[in-house]
Every structure is written in structure tokens, then in C-alpha cells.
Amino acid sequence: MTIVVQVVVNLLMLGSLYTLVSSGLSLVFGIMRVVNFAHAQFYMLGAYVAYVVYGASGQPYVLALIAAAVLVGILGVLVERIAVKPLVADPSRAMIATLGLLLILGGVALSVFGENPRHTTAPVGGRVHIFGAPVSNQKLLAVAISLVLLAALYASLKWTRQGQALRALAQNARGAELQGMRVGALRSFGFAVGAALAALAGALILPISSVTPDVGDPIILKMFIILILGGLGSLSGAALGAFLLAAFETVGVTYFGQFSILGVYVLVIAVLLLRPQGILGHDRS
Amino acid sequence: MTVPDRPLRGRLSGALAFPVPLALCFVLPPLLLHDDPYRVSLLVSIALFSIPALGAWMLMNCGLLSFGQGVFATIGAYATALLLSHAHVSFWLALPASGAIAAILGAALSVPFLRTREVAFSVLTLLSVLALQQVIILTPDVSGGGAGLFVDPLPSIDLGGQVIDFRSSPLAGYYLVLVLLAASLLVVRRVQRSQVFSVMRAISQDETLASSLGVDARRYRAWVFTIAAGMSGLAGAFSSSYFQSAHPDVWGLFPSIFIITYAIIGGRSSIWGPIVGTALIVVISAYLPQADGLQPIFVGVGLMIVVLVLPQGLMGLPAVLGRWATDGRAYRGRRGTGADDPGIARSEGRDHGADASHDDAAPESLSGRGG
Numbered sequence: 098m099t100i101v102v103q104v105v106v107n108l109l110m111l112g113s114l115y116t117l118v119s120s121g122l123s124l125v126f127g128i129m130r131v132v133n134f135a136h137a138q139f140y141m142l143g144a145y146v147a148y149v150v151y152g153a154s155g156q157p158y159v160l161a162l163i164a165a166a167v168l169v170g171i172l173g174v175l176v177e178r179i180a181v182k183p184l185v186a187d188p189s190r191a192m193i194a195t196l197g198l199l200l201i202l203g204g205v206a207l208s209v210f211g212e213n214p215r216h217t218t219a220p221v222g223g224r225v226h227i228f229g230a231p232v233s234n235q236k237l238l239a240v241a242i243s244l245v246l247l248a249a250l251y252a253s254l255k256w257t258r259q260g261q262a263l264r265a266l267a268q269n270a271r272g273a274e275l276q277g278m279r280v281g282a283l284r285s286f287g288f289a290v291g292a293a294l295a296a297l298a299g300a301l302i303l304p305i306s307s308v309t310p311d312v313g314d315p316i317i318l319k320m321f322i323i324l325i326l327g328g329l330g331s332l333s334g335a336a337l338g339a340f341l342l343a344a345f346e347t348v349g350v351t352y353f354g355q356f357s358i359l360g361v362y363v364l365v366i367a368v369l370l371l372r373p374q375g376i377l378g379h380d381r382s
Numbered sequence: 383m384t385v386p387d388r389p390l391r392g393r394l395s396g397a398l399a400f401p402v403p404l405a406l407c408f409v410l411p412p413l414l415l416h417d418d419p420y421r422v423s424l425l426v427s428i429a430l431f432s433i434p435a436l437g438a439w440m441l442m443n444c445g446l447l448s449f450g451q452g453v454f455a456t457i458g459a460y461a462t463a464l465l466l467s468h469a470h471v472s473f474w475l476a477l478p479a480s481g482a483i484a485a486i487l488g489a490a491l492s493v494p495f496l497r498t499r500e501v502a503f504s505v506l507t508l509l510s511v512l513a514l515q516q517v518i519i520l521t522p523d524v525s526g527g528g529a530g531l532f533v534d535p536l537p538s539i540d541l542g543g544q545v546i547d548f549r550s551s552p553l554a555g556y557y558l559v560l561v562l563l564a565a566s567l568l569v570v571r572r573v574q575r576s577q578v579f580s581v582m583r584a585i586s587q588d589e590t591l592a593s594s595l596g597v598d599a600r601r602y603r604a605w606v607f608t609i610a611a612g613m614s615g616l617a618g619a620f621s622s623s624y625f626q627s628a629h630p631d632v633w634g635l636f637p638s639i640f641i642i643t644y645a646i647i648g649g650r651s652s653i654w655g656p657i658v659g660t661a662l663i664v665v666i667s668a669y670l671p672q673a674d675g676l677q678p679i680f681v682g683v684g685l686m687i688v689v690l691v692l693p694q695g696l697m698g699l700p701a702v703l704g705r706w707a708t709d710g711r712a713y714r715g716r717r718g719t720g721a722d723d724p725g726i727a728r729s730e731g732r733d734h735g736a737d738a739s740h741d742d743a744a745p746e747s748l749s750g751r752g753g
Contacts, residue, residue, distance in 0.1 A: 132501055183690060189447060189500060193646060194689045196639065200682030207675030310675070314635060318512045321505045355520055362513045369502060370494055 100351065102230035108340070108347040110236050110305075113243035115339035117298040118316065119323040120250060120332055121291030127267035127330035128287045131181055131191040135198035136295055137313035137320060141206060143169050143296025144308035145215070152217035152303070162242075165300040166293040173292025174285045181288070182281070199317070206310035214307040239301040246297060250290075251332065263287050267330060325365050328375025337377055400571065403654065404564055412553055422552040424668055426624070428661045429559045431641060433566050433617040434633075435656035437610025439645040440570055443583050444603050445500065450507030452638030453491075453514050454484040454611040456630065458618030460518070460525060463533045463628040473537050477619045484615020485608050492607040496600055511638045515630040530629030533622045548624075559620055563657075566613045571653060573606065583650075636678070643681055647688050648696055658696055 122136045143165040151161035180198055184191035219235035226232070254260035266273045266283050274280050299308070319342060327338025342361060349357025368375065411425055434451035441448045461480035465471050471479070495506055518525045525531065536548040536555065546554050573579055581595060614633075622628040631637075644663060648655025663684065667677045692699060 132505070180686060180690075189504075190689050190693070192501065192504070193447070194686050196643075197682040197685035197689065200639070200678040200685065202682075204675040204677070204679030204682060208673060208679070209675075212674060315512075318509060321509060325502070325505065358516055359513075359520070362509070362516075365509065366494060369498055369506065373498060373502065 098228055099230040102227050102232065104347050104351050106227075106232050106236055106240070108343050109240045110243075111347060112336075112340040112343035113240055113247065114298045114302055115319065115323060115343055116247055116336045117243055117301075118295045119320050119327075119335040119339050120247070121294040122320050123324060123327075123330055123332055123335040124263070124287055125291045126324070128263060128270075128284055129181060129185060129191075130188050131185070131195070132188070133181075133291075134192065134195040134317060135176065135202055136195075136291070137316035138199055138202035138206075139169050139173065139292040139295035140299040140316055141308065141310065141313035142172065142202065143299030144303045144312065145206060145210060145299075146296065147300035147303045148215045148217060148308055151220070152215065158220035158304075162297060162300050165296040169296035170289040170293035173289045176292070177285050177288040182284070185284075199313075203310055203313065210310060212310060214309045216307045217304050219304040233305070235304050239305060242301055243298070246294065247336075250294070254332070259283075259286065322361060322365050324375070326368055326376060328377045331375065331377045334375050334377035338375070400567075400653075404567065407560060407563075408557070411556060419552045422556050424664060426552075426556050426559055428657070428664045429556065429563045430617055430621060430624075431637075431644065431664065432657040432660045433559075433563055434610070434614040434641045435644040435648070435660050436563075436566050436570050436653075437613045438642045439648070439650070439653075439656040440573060440606050440610055441603075442642075442645055442650055443574075443579070444599075444606055446496075446603065446607075447500070447504045447642060448507045448607075448610070449504060449638050449642055450495075450510050451610065451614040451641050452511045452633035452635075453507070454488055454614035455618030455621070455633035456511075456514055456518075456628075457487055458484045458615030459533075459622035459628040459632065460531070460618075461615070462619040462622045463531045464524075466534045466623070467531070473534070473623055476623075477616065480619035481612045481616040484618070485612030488611020488615075489604065489608040491611075492604040496603050496607065508635075508638070511633075511635055515634055518630040526628070528630065530627050531622075533626050533628055535626050536623050555624055559617075559624070562616055562620060566616070567653065569609060569613070573609065574653060640681060643685050647684055649688075649692075655696070662696065 146165040147161040150156045150164045180194040221234045221238045224231045323338035327334030345357045345361045458480040461483045462476045465476040519528050539546040644659035645656045648659030670676050
């Protein structure tokens with residue numbers, strides 16, 4: 098029973114964090130058709146910002162979260178302006194530019210922080226017992242905040258003007274432009290939101306784990322798995338893919354061992370062959 | 383039969399453009415480097431990484447960005463390691479066998495991989511690199527897991543009196559890999575000169591158009607993929623014996639990204655592009671201060687410069703400079719100055735509506751897609 102509870106908590110935590118990161122990537126792809134390889138580095142940088150603000154300078158954790166979102170969001174706008182916007186007409190070149198950014202951002206983090214992992218103490222200490230199993234409060238906090246953020250994202254995309262504008266842009270950019278929407282500003286905004294979400298995920302997981310400059314590398318892989326499974330450009334697909342992957346990594350590994358990871362790859366290949374647009378994706382031929 | 387598309391003078395200089403640089407690669411190093419082991423090892427790295435870079439280059443010219451050359455190199459490396467240790471075959475047999483194994487695997491993987499579109503293909507190749515690393519880590523009994531395998535060193539060659547010992551002579555190792563590179567170049571050149579290749583290049587991503595012209599694009603791409611896999615397998619096989627180790631990271635995620643980077647930086651147009659790209663980055667990386675993180679920054683910046691400013695890569699630089707000098711106007715790539723641009727197509731929003739946005743201007747983009 099103890100194990101079941103802990104596996105479920107881990108599943109919720111990983112699933113919601115993965116959803117945060119993949120929603121950002123999916124959003125960017127939806128509005129710009131660009132695959133952003135550097136997205137995982139936003140996650141890594143969010144963790145480092147949180148480390149600097151909360152871990153090294155001792156500021157309140159909330160401030161660290163806000164700082165991570167804002168600073169990395171601004172970085173996202175810069176990235177979009179420099180690397181993506183000039184190449185928006187050729188997605189594969191833009192993809193390569195983001196690849197260059199992946200290398201640059203990783204290299205910068207390595208130069209500034211070095212390769213040793215950085216830890217912080219948990220802002221919310223202690224444990225809670227659920228059905229007799231100890232669960233760290235920090236994990237619960239991370240789950241709670243992620244779910245709130247995701248709900249906010251979903252709500253704003255559905256009901257706010259900016260959110261609806263982004264969805265319009267994703268559906269038909271030319272139409273959006275003809276309607277007088279400021280496409281350039283919207284794109285930057287969408288990119289910033291995506292980056293901020295990834296950064297928040299990194300900041301949320303920092304107290305639970307640690308951060309190194311290459312913490313983003315496995316995330317790149319996971320993000321693509323998630324988006325292939327769930328469908329690019331679909332937020333519910335991002336959530337589905339995220340929780341599927343998290344399920345393999347938590348439930349699968351606990352009960353079936355490391356070979357569950359191979360199971361994920363098999364699933365990915367199967368989806369690509371049988372349903373290339375992803376389980377919840379739209380058929381875009 | 384190839385379609386002659388250049389005047390005689392161009393074709394002659396083309397004919398000379400191949401053997402001469404190749405000969406220089408053989409002749410110059412002993413004269414210039416005097417067996418300095420460090421510098422020769424740099425040359426070995428350049429030649430070694432150029433081989434999968436050539437494979438990636440070929441695929442680039444078919445409109446595919448493959449991050450997966452590392453997969454086949456790893457396969458080649460481990461095939462050689464296992465053949466040498468378990469089957470006790472000679473290295474000279476293990477080498478081509480490993481290349482063949484990698485090629486067979488390439489042919490097999492090409493079936494599912496080539497059914498996906500451009501972006502999914504790239505992502506899939508990237509995933510396969512990581513997946514193979516996982517498989518290796520999960521099977522330590524066979525593959526040595528994360529620690530890697532020890533591999534027997536390159537065997538000495540006895541030429542009836544004269545013995546070539548790879549351990550004592552750094553240049554010998556270089557010549558061996560250079561032979562592999564030369565063989566790869568010949569194969570790639572043969573592919574490049576085929577008519578199908580020219581057609582493929584001109585229409586890159588559009589399979590429908592290709593088949594309307596009688597070109598079986600998918601089958602052709604499968605061939606190119608297989609050949610690239612075999613070449614990378616050979617490189618991996620050499621590397622495992624030369625470095626005396628087979629390890630999942632040697633041809634892992636970042637090396638695979640670097641390989642396609644070398645091809646991109648070198649440019650689509652010239653067969654020497656990937657080699658020039660590899661040479662430039664390897665050499666500059668070697669002379670960068672050893673501070674952590676500088677190398678990825680440098681490669682990343684180089685990549686971005688090429689992508690943003692030099693779509694034809696370094697080999698296109700002379701053309702760019704030439705145009706700049708004669709035009710009297712700064713060359714601004716596809717965006718142009720706007721005023722002389724005939725279409726309204728330059729505004730931001732236009733990329734979207736139609737997904738297959740083929741532009742009829744000369745394809746300067748890396749994959750041949752319009753824009």
C-alpha cells in the first residue's frame with residue numbers, strides 16, 4: 098500500500114510537471130510550426146534561476162518562482178526575436194537555429210555554474226501520511242502548483258482575449274493577420290508563455306531533485322516522446338502524452354523494471370507508424 | 383548517364399577538384415606534422431567524424447535532417463568489439479562486417495523512419511540515438527553497460543618485412559581512417575553523380591512531384607539512408623579499435639548533433655562541405671581554452687550564424703562574398719531588401735496557411751523546402 102501511494106504521488110508529480118513543459122512546447126509549435134529544441138533549456142534555466150534566488154540568496158520561494166517565470170519568459174522573447182522570427186518561413190532552418198540555441202544555452206549554464214549539481218532545501222518541509230505512506234509535502238506542493246498553473250493556462254486560452262488570439266493564430270495565421278491581430282507580438286507572447294511554463298516546472302522540481310547544466314538533455318527526448326504520443330499542437334494531447342510517459346516511468350519502472358523505458362520507445366514507434374498525428378492530434382496532411 | 387550541366391571548363395575543373403584535395407590529404411600531413419601525435423590525433427578525429435558527416439550530408443540533400451548517424455556508428459563499434467572478443471575474427475574482417483551490419487540495420491530502420499515527414503523524421507533519428515544508449519545500459523552482460531567495453535587494438539600489418547604498427551606510428555592510424563574516408567567519398571560521389579540525385583536535390587521534399595517524374599523518391603532515400611548507415615558503421619568500427627573502447631557516449635547525443643552540424647556548416651552544395659565543416663570545428667574546438675562549456679557555445683553560435691546568414695554553409699561563402707562585392711548591396715539572404723521583391727510573400731504571416739509552402743525561388747534553405 099505504501100508503494101502504491103508513493104507511485105501515485107510520483108505519477109501525479111511527474112505527469113503534471115511534464116505537462117507544464119510540454120504544453121509550452123506544444124503552444125510554440127501550434128503558433129509557429131517550429132520545433133524548439135532549446136525548450137528543455139528553459140526548464141534547466143528556470144531551475145537555476147530558482148537556485149540563485151531561493152537557494153543561494155535566501156529569498157522566499159515564491160519570489161524564486163516568479164523570477165524564474167519572468168526572467169526565462171524574457172529570454173524566450175529574445176530567443177524568438179533572434180532565432181525564430183527571421184526564419185519563420187522555413188521551419189527546418191528555424192529548428193536548426195533552436196538546436197544551436199540548445200548548445201549555446203547549455204554551454205553558458207556549464208560555464209557559469211559548472212557541472213556539479215546544485216541542491217536546495219525544500220521550502221515546505223516535512224511529510225504527510227496518506228494511507229500510512231509518507232509523502233513529502235514538497236512533492237504535494239509541486240503537484241498543487243502545477244495543477245493550478247495548468248488550469249490557469251487552459252482557462253486563459255479558452256476565455257481571455259490573448260488566449261483566444263493565440264488559438265486563432267494556431268488555426269490560421271493568415272486569417273488572424275487579416276483580422277488585424279498583431280501576429281508578431283502574439284508570437285513573442287506565446288513563446289514567452291511557453292518558456293515561462295517550462296521554467297516554472299524546473300523551479301518546482303528543484304527542491305525535490307537538483308540541477309545540473311545537462312538536466313535538460315533527457316527532457317528533450319521526453320518532450321518529443323510526449324508530443325509524438327499526444328499530438329503536436331494539442332494541449333490535451335500534451336497532457337495525455339505527459340501522463341502516459343510518467344506512467345511508464347513510475348508505474349512501469351516500479352512494477353516492470355527498467356525495461357519499461359523500452360516499452361515507451363516501442364509505443365512511440367507504433368504511434369508514428371499507425372497514427373502519425375498523435376493520439377489526440379489533428380490530421381495535418 | 384549523368385546530365386552535363388556545366389561547360390567543359392567547369393567539368394574539367396570539377397574532375398580535378400576531387401582527386402587533388404584527396405591526394406593532398408595523403409601527402410601533406412607527414413610533411414607538415416612530423417608525426418606529432420597530438421596533431422595527428424586531431425587529423426584522425428577530423429577524418430573519422432567526416433565519414434558520418436558525409437552520410438548526413440547525403441541525406442540533407444534528399445531533404446532529410448538525420449541526427450541518427452551516431453546510432454549506426456555505435457552499432458559498428460559494438461559489432462566490432464563483440465566480433466573481436468567473442469568470435470575472435472581478425473579486425474580486417476570485423477571492419478567490413480560491422481559496416482555491413484550497420485547497413486542492414488539502416489535498411490531495416492529506413493522502412494519505418496522514411497514513412498514520416500521531415501520534422502518527425504529528425505526527431506525520430508534523435509530518439510533512436512538515445513534509445514540505443516538505453517538498450518546498451520540495460521544489457522550490461524552483453525554490451526558492458528554504461529562502462530563500455532574494452533576492445534583489442536588495431537593489429538599490426540606485416541607487409542613481408544615492413545611492419546606497420548599502429549601503436550608506435552600515429553600516422554598509420556590516420557592513413558587507415560583516411561582510406562575509409564576516401565572510400566566513402568568515392569561512394570558518395572557516385573551517388574551524387576547519379577541523375578536521380580540531381581532530381582532529388584531539386585525537389586527535395588516533394589515525393590508526389592518526384593514520382594510524377596518517374597523517380598521513386600522513397601526507394602532512393604532508403605538507399606541513401608542505408609549507405610549512410612553503412613558508412614557510419616565503418617567509422618564506428620574503426621573508432622572502437624583505434625580508441626580501444628566501445629562506449630555508448632562516444633557516438634551519443636551530442637556527437638550525433640555535432641555530426642549533422644558539421645554537415646550543415648559545410649553546406650549542401652559541395653561534397654567537401656562536411657569535411658571542411660568537421661575540420662573547422664574540430665580544430666577550433668581543440669584550440670579553444672579548455673573552460674567548460676565553451677565548445678558547445680562555439681558550435682552553437684557557428685550553427686546559428688550559418689543558419690541565419692549563410693544558408694549554403696561555408697562552401698557557399700565565396701559565392702556570398704562574390705555577390706556582395708559585385709552587387710554593391712549587402713547580401714541579406716532570402717529576405718532581400720524588400721523593395722525589389724516581387725511577391726507580397728515576405729510578410730510574417732504568409733508561412734502558415736499552406737503547409738507545403740514551396741517557393742519557386744532557388745532553394746537556398748537547408749532542406750530544399752521553400753522559404
